[in-house]
Amino acid sequence: MIDAADPDAIHSKRKAVTALFMYAARQERDGRRAMLHTFLQAARASATLWGFMWCRITPLITTLLDEGSPVSLRQAAVLALPYLPWRDLSSGDNEHLVQLWVVAAVTVPHTNEVVQSVADTLLQTSSNSSLRPHIPIETWSWLNECPSLPPICAGRFWGLSLSVVRMVRALGDAETLTSYLILVWAEWEYLDDESLSEMCTLIQEDLGGIWMGRYRVVLLRHLDHVLGQLDLGSEYLRQHDPRINEGDIRLRNGQYVELKEVLLEVERGAIDELIREFSGSVALFSQLIISSYAQAQGAVRHLCVRFLSSACSLVPGHSDPSTTPPANRL
Amino acid sequence: MDNTTFGGDVPTVPQWLGPPRSTVHVQAILYASLGTSLFSGFLAMLGKQWLNRYASTDMRGTVIERSQNRQQKLNGVVAWYFDNVMESLPLMLQAALLLLGGALSRYLWEIDTMIASVVLGITSFGVIFYLFIVVAGSASASCPYQTPGSRALRSAASALASATQALVSAALAVALTTRRALGRSATVQNIRAKEWWSRRNTGGFQKRVPRELHGALAVDCYRLGRAVVLLLVAFGRRANAQLVVSLSTPTHGSDQQMTLLNSHCISWILQTSLDKGDHLSAVEYLATMIPLPDFDPTLVTGCFSVFVGCAKVTEGGLVVTQGLEQLATASAMCLLRTFSHLSAVYPMSGVLGDVRQRYNRVFPPDADFKDFPFYHTLGSIHRSLNSGRGHWQWARIEWQDYNPPSHEHIVVSRALTELTKSRYRRGKRGKNVLRWILPFVLHSLSLDPLPSASVVVDCLSIIAIDLGCDISGVDALDERYALAWWMSIPLTRNQLPGEGSFETDSSETQNHD
Numbered sequence: 001m002i003d004a005a006d007p008d009a010i011h012s013k014r015k016a017v018t019a020l021f022m023y024a025a026r027q028e029r030d031g032r033r034a035m036l037h038t039f040l041q042a043a044r045a046s047a048t049l050w051g052f053m054w055c056r057i058t059p060l061i062t063t064l065l066d067e068g069s070p071v072s073l074r075q076a077a078v079l080a081l082p083y084l085p086w087r088d089l090s091s092g093d094n095e096h097l098v099q100l101w102v103v104a105a106v107t108v109p110h111t112n113e114v115v116q117s118v119a120d121t122l123l124q125t126s127s128n129s130s131l132r133p134h135i136p137i138e139t140w141s142w143l144n145e146c147p148s149l150p151p152i153c154a155g156r157f158w159g160l161s162l163s164v165v166r167m168v169r170a171l172g173d174a175e176t177l178t179s180y181l182i183l184v185w186a187e188w189e190y191l192d193d194e195s196l197s198e199m200c201t202l203i204q205e206d207l208g209g210i211w212m213g214r215y216r217v218v219l220l221r222h223l224d225h226v227l228g229q230l231d232l233g234s235e236y237l238r239q240h241d242p243r244i245n246e247g248d249i250r251l252r253n254g255q256y257v258e259l260k261e262v263l264l265e266v267e268r269g270a271i272d273e274l275i276r277e278f279s280g281s282v283a284l285f286s287q288l289i290i291s292s293y294a295q296a297q298g299a300v301r302h303l304c305v306r307f308l309s310s311a312c313s314l315v316p317g318h319s320d321p322s323t324t325p326p327a328n329r330l
Numbered sequence: 331m332d333n334t335t336f337g338g339d340v341p342t343v344p345q346w347l348g349p350p351r352s353t354v355h356v357q358a359i360l361y362a363s364l365g366t367s368l369f370s371g372f373l374a375m376l377g378k379q380w381l382n383r384y385a386s387t388d389m390r391g392t393v394i395e396r397s398q399n400r401q402q403k404l405n406g407v408v409a410w411y412f413d414n415v416m417e418s419l420p421l422m423l424q425a426a427l428l429l430l431g432g433a434l435s436r437y438l439w440e441i442d443t444m445i446a447s448v449v450l451g452i453t454s455f456g457v458i459f460y461l462f463i464v465v466a467g468s469a470s471a472s473c474p475y476q477t478p479g480s481r482a483l484r485s486a487a488s489a490l491a492s493a494t495q496a497l498v499s500a501a502l503a504v505a506l507t508t509r510r511a512l513g514r515s516a517t518v519q520n521i522r523a524k525e526w527w528s529r530r531n532t533g534g535f536q537k538r539v540p541r542e543l544h545g546a547l548a549v550d551c552y553r554l555g556r557a558v559v560l561l562l563v564a565f566g567r568r569a570n571a572q573l574v575v576s577l578s579t580p581t582h583g584s585d586q587q588m589t590l591l592n593s594h595c596i597s598w599i600l601q602t603s604l605d606k607g608d609h610l611s612a613v614e615y616l617a618t619m620i621p622l623p624d625f626d627p628t629l630v631t632g633c634f635s636v637f638v639g640c641a642k643v644t645e646g647g648l649v650v651t652q653g654l655e656q657l658a659t660a661s662a663m664c665l666l667r668t669f670s671h672l673s674a675v676y677p678m679s680g681v682l683g684d685v686r687q688r689y690n691r692v693f694p695p696d697a698d699f700k701d702f703p704f705y706h707t708l709g710s711i712h713r714s715l716n717s718g719r720g721h722w723q724w725a726r727i728e729w730q731d732y733n734p735p736s737h738e739h740i741v742v743s744r745a746l747t748e749l750t751k752s753r754y755r756r757g758k759r760g761k762n763v764l765r766w767i768l769p770f771v772l773h774s775l776s777l778d779p780l781p782s783a784s785v786v787v788d789c790l791s792i793i794a795i796d797l798g799c800d801i802s803g804v805d806a807l808d809e810r811y812a813l814a815w816w817m818s819i820p821l822t823r824n825q826l827p828g829e830g831s832f833e834t835d836s837s838e839t840q841n842h843d
Contacts, residue, residue, distance in 0.1 A: 060776045
């Protein structure tokens with residue numbers, strides 16, 4: 001018997017394990033959830049960047065996602081979808097799969113696992129150029145629910161590709177963009193040069209300015225957390241991802257420090273801009289106050305004159321002050 | 331009684347007045363020859379009666395029922411050594427002839443040696459010729475002059491060779507064991523030590539050895555006694571285990587006998603009958619026999635012959651003779667079933683290789699069975715029998731639209747499971763399951779509603795074998811094997827620190843259901 005603790009050994013048996021999925025899903029429907037639970041556990045433990053499940057399961061999962069299926073079956077399918085080999089799926093019938101998945105994701109209960117699964121699947125799907133156009137824009141709002149992804153996660157890896165970064169950027173929603181960056185920036189992955197450059201650009205262009213300050217604060221806080229995790233060293237990280245070595249940690253540390261510096265630079269620029277705008281505003285306000293004061297002073301004086309003239313007119317033999325020459329006025 | 335009893339009369343010894351002794355001997359031999367001849371004639375007449383009864387049709391019914399009746403008679407013939415009795419008739423006649431020749435030679439030798447030598451020569455020639463053909467028949471199985479004597483001689487020679495081999499190996503084992511035992515014996519070691527010591531003190535050695543050997547002998551006796559006790563305990567445990575197994579195993583003797591009888595019947599019908607209707611009845615009956623015990627291997631050949639008789643390949647495509655579609659379907663199903671069963675039960679059977687060779691001669695590796703009514707069965711047969719060559723050239727079996735009747739599904743799943751088990755038993759652990767079988771498992775377990783329990787169990791067995799579970803001694807598996815395998819996966823692998831396992835809210839799910 002092979003050693004089940006070895007992820008490669010489990011992965012080598014992925015076809016046999018996948019063959020049990022539909023049976024496990026039906027067991028879940030009947031209230032016996034042990035098989036599905038262990039299936040997901042096995043898939044997760046031996047997850048690779050190229051998917052765990054056998055591609056032959058794809059049309060069968062489509063039947064599970066159908067609207068006529070019970071919710072439990074749909075939920076099982078949604079939970080298993082991150083382990084499909086999304087990179088290998090071409091257009092055609094798989095467009096229908098994406099559409100069914102989007103509908104099913106909305107209708108199943110939003111547990112933490114479902115949110116995590118949807119985010120993982122979304123990132124993987126969006127990295128497939130043939131499936132990307134079929135993802136509805138609203139689906140990206142799932143990222144705003146702050147899901148957490150496992151250390152070895154195909155979604156995060158493929159979600160860091162340049163095409164995905166550009167796509168999220170093109171959505172034009174700062175909140176989604178921030179959620180996306182929080183999701184993909186992790187101590188478990190490094191960025192390729194193109195993606196890093198694109199992220200720096202988007203930080204400067206899309207997250208710059210005074211009004212984006214709160215997003216930058218969140219991102220800075222997250223980067224501090226990531227850098228703190230990287231500072232814990234390779235031994236800690238290897239407990240969850242044995243592939244990590246010291247070189248990886250140095251590389252990732254440098255990349256995230258660079259991102260942080262870009263963010264800080266943008267933040268400084270925003271503060272300068274704020275100060276500039278603040279000083280201008282103060283001068284304007286002062287001028288406004290002074291002019292207002294002057295105007296108020298004139299009005300008061302006018303009122304006093306009117307009052308005195310009125311008072312004088314009431315005294316017999318006293319002339320009207322308004323009729324007196326200006327030189328004699330108060 | 332003394333010399334005076336008869337007085338002066340001395341009684342004379344009575345003389346033999348009959349024929350001479352040689353004539354008596356000759357007569358005795360001649361009567362023996364006559365008796366043997368008559369007895370063989372008597373037996374021959376009885377045999378004629380027995381064979382008449384055997385050949386008579388004493389019941390009516392379907393071809394299967396009649397075949398069962400015939401098979402029962404045939405089994406009786408085998409059980410009661412009928413063929414040996416019938417073969418003894420010529421032997422008796424030959425013996426009678428030998429006796430006649432011997433007696434005649436003996437008789438004529440007294441009268442005239444010239445005439446006697448002619449008879450003796452002919453008789454001797456006959457005996458020598460008979461001995462020659464016995465030796466030739468025993469030396470070569472292909473010799474056409476086979477006699478019961480040559481067969482017996484061949485069996486005896488084979489048994490003698492085996493016995494000699496066993497004796498030699500036993501003698502060698504005993505010698506080796508004795509040598510090892512002596513090498514480990516405390517007594518021998520003691521003597522050796524003293525011998526070394528005695529080179530310096532030869533005088534004292536002779537005196538000390540008897541005194542010091544007592545302890546060594548006691549150690550040896552103790553070891554020997556312990557070994558005997560352990561051996562007896564082990565034997566007792568083994569015998570007890572065997573007894574428990576034999577008591578706990580349910581006896582299906584009569585069922586197995588009946589199934590074996592039926593398999594012989596079907597095999598006989600398939601091999602001897604030329605009527606396609608009989609063939610169809612036989613293979614349909616075979617398809618209904620779900621548990622296949624130890625069956626006649628020639629059943630595989632029979633099914634294959636029937637299938638090949640209905641179908642042929644032309645230009646890469648399969649063509650079934652018009653009107654024989656049903657027979658082709660049923661025979662293909664039975665061929666898959668019997669072949670896989672034989673692979674599992676007798677993986678070294680020569681019938682398997684023979685059927686493979688014949689199949690490869692008829693069906694090319696790239697034969698196309700698509701758009702055929704029993705495409706999946708044919709595909710499985712092709713992959714089973716033609717796996718040696720052209721394995722990857724042939725298109726894969728598409729199971730998506732496979733939704734057969736329950737019985738057919740059971741038969742196919744059982745056949746594929748037996749192929750897998752056969753592979754497992756042959757020790758091909760690296761790839762326990764043939765890759766083309768897994769899509770079938772995936773499809774079968776994906777059907778909604780699920781197929782019959784038998785199919786599910788078979789599919790789970792295949793998965794368990796592929797996962798590397800030890801299934802030796804297990805007849806039927808279930809999902810617990812897969813679960814047991816999975817449960818050994820560490821929970822913390824690929825999980826964020828502090829993250830829980832996949833547990834969904836059951837109440838939510840049930841509400842939505």
